[in-house]
Amino acid sequence: xxxxxxxxxxxxxxxxxxxxxxxxxxxxxxxxxxxxxxxxxxxxxxxxxxxxxxxxxxxxxxxxxxxxxxxxxxxxxxxxxxxxxxxxxxxxxxxxxxxxxxxxxxxxxxxxxxxxxxxxxxxxxxxxxxxxxxxxxxxxxxxxxxxxxxxxxxxxxxxxxxxxxxxxxxxxxxxxxxxxxxxxxxxxxxxxxxxxxxxxxxxxxxxxxxxxxxxxxxxxxxxxxxxxxxxxxxxxxxxxxxxxxxxxxxxxxxxxxxxxxxxxxxxxxxxxxxxxxxxxxxxxxxxxxxxxxxxxxxxxxxxxxxxxxxxxxxxxxxxxxxxxxxxxxxxxxxxxxxxxxxxxxxxxxxxxxxxxxxxxxxxxxxxxxxxxxxxxxxxxxxxxxxxxxxxxxxxxxxxxxxxxxxxxxxxxxxxxxxxxxxxxxxxxxxxxxxxxxxxxxxxxxxxxxxxxxxxxxxxxxxxxxxxxxxxxxxxxxxxxxxxxxxxxxxxxxxxxxxxxxxxxxxxxxxxxxxxxxxxxxxxxxxxxxxxxxxxxxxxxxxxxxxxxxxxxxxxxxxxxxxxxxxxxxxxxxxxxxxxxxxxxxxxxxxxxxxxxxxxxxxxxxxxxxxxxxxxxxxxxxxxxxxxxxxxxxxxxxxxxxxxxxxxxxxxxxxxxxxxxxxxxxxxxxxxxxxxxxxxxxxxxxx
Amino acid sequence: xxxxxxxxxxxxxxxxxxxxxxxxxxxxxxxxxxxxxxxxxxxxxxxxxxxxxxxxxxxxxxxxxxxxxxxxxxxxxxxxxxxxxxxxxxxxxxxxxxxxxxxxxxxxxxxxxxxxxxxxxxxxxxxxxxxxxxxxxxxxxxxxxxxxxxxxxxxxxxxxxxxxxxxxxxxxxxxxxxxxxxxxxxxxxxxxxxxxxxxxxxxxxxxxxxxxxxxxxxxxxxxxxxxxxxxxxxxxxxxxxxxxxxxxxxxxxxxxxxxxxxxxxxxxxxxxxxxxxxxxxxxxxxxxxxxxxxxxxxxxxxxxxxxxxxx
Numbered sequence: 001x002x003x004x005x006x007x008x009x010x011x012x013x014x015x016x017x018x019x020x021x022x023x024x025x026x027x028x029x030x031x032x033x034x035x036x037x038x039x040x041x042x043x044x045x046x047x048x049x050x051x052x053x054x055x056x057x058x059x060x061x062x063x064x065x066x067x068x069x070x071x072x073x074x075x076x077x078x079x080x081x082x083x084x085x086x087x088x089x090x091x092x093x094x095x096x097x098x099x100x101x102x103x104x105x106x107x108x109x110x111x112x113x114x115x116x117x118x119x120x121x122x123x124x125x126x127x128x129x130x131x132x133x134x135x136x137x138x139x140x141x142x143x144x145x146x147x148x149x150x151x152x153x154x155x156x157x158x159x160x161x162x163x164x165x166x167x168x169x170x171x172x173x174x175x176x177x178x179x180x181x182x183x184x185x186x187x188x189x190x191x192x193x194x195x196x197x198x199x200x201x202x203x204x205x206x207x208x209x210x211x212x213x214x215x216x217x218x219x220x221x222x223x224x225x226x227x228x229x230x231x232x233x234x235x236x237x238x239x240x241x242x243x244x245x246x247x248x249x250x251x252x253x254x255x256x257x258x259x260x261x262x263x264x265x266x267x268x269x270x271x272x273x274x275x276x277x278x279x280x281x282x283x284x285x286x287x288x289x290x291x292x293x294x295x296x297x298x299x300x301x302x303x304x305x306x307x308x309x310x311x312x313x314x315x316x317x318x319x320x321x322x323x324x325x326x327x328x329x330x331x332x333x334x335x336x337x338x339x340x341x342x343x344x345x346x347x348x349x350x351x352x353x354x355x356x357x358x359x360x361x362x363x364x365x366x367x368x369x370x371x372x373x374x375x376x377x378x379x380x381x382x383x384x385x386x387x388x389x390x391x392x393x394x395x396x397x398x399x400x401x402x403x404x405x406x407x408x409x410x411x412x413x414x415x416x417x418x419x420x421x422x423x424x425x426x427x428x429x430x431x432x433x434x435x436x437x438x439x440x441x442x443x444x445x446x447x448x449x450x451x452x453x454x455x456x457x458x459x460x461x462x463x464x465x466x467x468x469x470x471x472x473x474x475x476x477x478x479x480x481x482x483x484x485x486x487x488x489x490x491x492x493x494x495x496x497x498x499x500x501x502x503x504x505x506x507x508x509x510x511x512x513x514x515x516x517x518x519x520x521x522x523x524x525x526x527x528x529x530x531x532x533x534x535x536x537x538x539x540x541x542x543x544x545x546x547x548x549x550x551x552x553x554x555x556x557x558x559x560x561x562x563x564x565x566x567x568x569x570x571x572x573x574x575x576x577x578x579x580x581x582x583x584x585x586x587x588x589x590x591x592x593x594x595x596x597x598x599x600x601x602x603x604x605x606x607x608x609x610x611x612x613x614x615x616x617x618x619x620x621x622x623x624x625x626x627x628x629x630x631x632x633x634x635x636x637x638x639x640x641x642x643x644x645x646x647x648x649x650x651x652x653x654x655x656x657x658x659x660x661x662x663x664x665x666x667x668x669x670x671x672x673x674x675x676x677x678x679x680x681x682x683x684x685x686x
Numbered sequence: 687x688x689x690x691x692x693x694x695x696x697x698x699x700x701x702x703x704x705x706x707x708x709x710x711x712x713x714x715x716x717x718x719x720x721x722x723x724x725x726x727x728x729x730x731x732x733x734x735x736x737x738x739x740x741x742x743x744x745x746x747x748x749x750x751x752x753x754x755x756x757x758x759x760x761x762x763x764x765x766x767x768x769x770x771x772x773x774x775x776x777x778x779x780x781x782x783x784x785x786x787x788x789x790x791x792x793x794x795x796x797x798x799x800x801x802x803x804x805x806x807x808x809x810x811x812x813x814x815x816x817x818x819x820x821x822x823x824x825x826x827x828x829x830x831x832x833x834x835x836x837x838x839x840x841x842x843x844x845x846x847x848x849x850x851x852x853x854x855x856x857x858x859x860x861x862x863x864x865x866x867x868x869x870x871x872x873x874x875x876x877x878x879x880x881x882x883x884x885x886x887x888x889x890x891x892x893x894x895x896x897x898x899x900x901x902x903x904x905x906x907x908x909x910x911x912x913x914x915x916x917x918x919x920x921x922x923x924x925x926x927x928x929x930x931x932x933x934x935x936x937x938x939x940x941x942x943x944x945x946x947x948x949x950x951x952x953x954x955x956x957x958x959x960x961x962x963x964x965x966x967x968x969x970x971x972x973x974x975x976x977x978x979x980x981x982x983x984x985x986x987x988x989x990x991x992x993x994x995x996x997x
Contacts, residue, residue, distance in 0.1 A: 178748075181749055186745070186750075186752055187743075187758060265746050266745075266746055267715070267749050274744045277718055280863075281868075282864075282890075283865040283866070283867075283869035283872060369872065369876045372876045373876045376877040376879065384826045387827055388826070405830065548865075548866070552873075553870075554873070557870050636838075636863040638839075638860045638866060640839070644839050647838070651748060652748075653752070653772065
């Protein structure tokens with residue numbers, strides 16, 4: 001047994017798999033099934049899922065509808081309430097709240113942000129979006145708190161809750177829009193439920209984590225002073241975990257904001273998300289940017305406010321007078337009442353006049369058009385280089401990429417032999433110099449680049465994935481990986497899954513390299529950090545669709561545009577975590593390095609980066625997650641992977657197709673996440 | 687505190703008043719393009735003239751079908767039956783959605799190109815010319831074949847099938863989304879680059895730019911899309927633009943149903959209004975009112991017929 005384990009984890013297994021891959025490739029004409037998974041072997045899950053769904057609708061549809069009707073009444077109420085407030089009152093309230101919680105800087109920012117929404121003339125729509133968030137956050141917080149507490153109380157429940165939450169966060173929302181629509185009926189409630197499904201998981205996680213990390217002695221002290229279980233929970237454990245729970249609320253709020261546009265795809269919302277969608281449909285860059293900024297600003301203000309609540313010092317206010325204690329409440333109340341009354345005589349305080357609008361969309365559109373017309377040749381060159389030398393080789397392999405048109409020559413048999421010899425030589429050198437792991441990697445990449453990811457035989461691809469999982473995380477990880485690969489194969493989405501891996505893989509690699517470099521620069525030079533921060537904030541809160549349009553206009557429909565859009569979004573965690581990691585390296589370690597006579601360059605490579613690597617790996621993990629999330633959005637500019645399948649399901653009203661593709665993406669995301677986390681944990685231990 | 691509860695009570699009252707008043711409201715979907723919004727507003731304003739309450743609800747193309755079938759929306763005055771999946775035909779079969787008839791808008795679908803392409807490909811607009819000047823339409827990722835941008839993958843594969851059948855040296859590239867397709871057209875026109883794309887009209891885009899259509903061989907009757915070859919290629923079967931109502935619409939609002947049956951719209955009127963909205967910054971509401979003011983002779987008989995059905 002031990003011998004077998006040793007054999008499995010070592011060089012032999014890899015050598016065998018590589019040899020098998022080569023054998024399958026050499027005989028691939030005879031063994032066509034090994035490259036393209038045969039359709040006859042696919043388990044027809046889609047019809048079952050669809051008829052199962054129909055059964056549920058027929059039998060329980062009425063209950064779901066009753067639930068959503070109730071929710072619809074509440075939603076209408078919140079909406080009317082928010083819309084009844086004049087804009088000037090909202091402006092005053094938000095500013096006072098920002099000042100009370102975080103001082104004049106945030107107050108100024110919030111004031112400008114709210115004023116922006118008024119000035120561009122989409123106030124009602126913005127408030128309708130706010131209504132969605134205002135309603136979904138408290139519900140998500142309550143549900144999330146309850147589930148999180150359950151996960152804390154019972155180990156068994158936690159084991160079921162954890163993967164469910166993973167699934168909810170990784171299955172793209174588009175995949176479950178249709179089932180929600182079929183179950184709950186049409187209307188803004190569908191958007192609300194979709195946003196709940198996405199916003200609950202962070203609350204659950206943070207609640208469980210917070211409660212778990214409460215000091216055991218504190219709990220013991222509480223118990224000794226005679227607290228009942230309920231008292232212990234509400235008076236000791238929850239207050240101690242308060243900070244983590246508040247962080248959960250913050251993340252839940254952000255998640256709810258990120259669903260604003262997706263929720264409007266169903267319709268019935270008449271909010272800013274719908275306006276953005278309409279602008280995107282018409283490819284109006286200026287409009288979609290200005291409207292997307294509304295959502296981004298709202299999210300930024302809310303983020304700062306809720307994050308501030310989470311870190312605020314809890315001050316003792318016993319000795320203050322009533323007026324002192326509630327001074328901000330009193331100011332807010334007076335301002336609100338005063339402005340409401342004033343709005344009666346000065347109507348522009350509640351209805352912003354159309355003539356005062358400033359909406360510079362046309363100018364922005366003209367700017368993009370100018371760039372496109374002016375730089376079309378150099379843009380084309382960038383695209384060609386990326387296509388011929390990076391993307392196509394990985395996707396279809398050098399054997400199909402190299403042609404007189406692309407590389408300037410034909411890939412003759414002599415050249416093919418030369419390529420094989422070069423790869424073998426490289427592998428040999430790597431083995432001698434760096435050991436078998438690097439050699440295996442070199443051989444693998446050599447084969448991959450020759451036939452492309454779509455030409456690799458699936459039996460050995462799946463085998464290698466399982467083997468890798470075994471080496472990283474032992475038997476459990478290998479089992480999980482085998483189950484995941486089985487799902488992708490049996491449901492017949494292997495090809496699309498590999499295309500997703502290809503697009504995500506290149507995007508992650510580039511994001512990690514570029515983002516890591518920027519992160520190092522930001523950690524070393526303060527001005528760089530100051531420039532990068534607002535850009536990162538905007539990229540992260542701006543609705544993802546908006547990012548697409550300028551890329552399409554400049555780089556045209558196709559995978560290159562999709563790749564750039566994915567990078568634009570996935571690069572942010574790489575930058576942030578690298579900066580964070582390097583800044584977190586202890587000054588003593590740096591000092592020690594300096595005393596040993598390290599140059600700044602050595603200091604970076606030998607001291608700072610190795611010490612920061614657990615955090616940087618966490619950033620890589622996040623980059624992978626972000627890339628997979630963006631895959632669905634990027635499908636809007638023409639890809640042919642799982643992301644596209646999700647839309648096909650939504651467009652055809654075919655529940656099964658969409659959900660299988662969605663779960664397929666979740667499977668890839670979860671496996672990548674587990675692997676990365678294990679690696680990062682191992683590194684931290686060393 | 688008391689102030690708050692008064693506000694809440696007032697809002698509650700409002701909300702319930704609003705819900706109860708809705709029982710008889712006819713709900714019309716607003717899709718995300720101007721042409722449909724105009725037809726919806728005109729239909730809604732006419733329904734108001736015969737005494738009904740109307741509410742407009744924003745809705746996506748597939749979700750609206752589920753909504754009409756379930757009865758959350760009641761009347762879609764302009765529905766395009768191309769690019770919809772089984773969800774539409776299933777609902778028609780079950781009778782949950784009723785097709786009242788054509789709206790009168792003549793749609794056309796096909797391949798478009800900007801006029802400057804006729805310089806680099808002189809035989810256009812005939813499709814036969816495309817065989818010889820595929821390279822004029824080529825791009826890095828399709829060379830030596832021409833690049834044809836088709837509908838997004840989830841709208842079906844008709845262009846791809848046609849290219850394969852008539853053996854055209856073009857590579858179809860899926861458009862991804864309407865926004866992406868339009869962005870591509872805008873940028874191609876801005877830099878005078880070659881482009882060939884599957885598109886449809888009426889569409890507001892034709893109010894903004896000039897495009898020509900690739901012409902296929904003439905056929906008698908409908909085009910058999912699945913059976914074409916070079917020299918015998920009819921191109922595409924054209925979509926129908928119809929009026930949809932919910933299953934219970936006729937029973938609930940018999941007079942409104944008469945109006946729905948009579949309602950007609952033509953391309954010229956709609957294009958003129960689209961131009962007013964998308965180019966001249968007029969609101970959809972104003973444009974619809976403008977049409978009603980100028981065309982009383984057209985719609986007066988519809989309203990009369992509906993009023994007659996009320997007694």
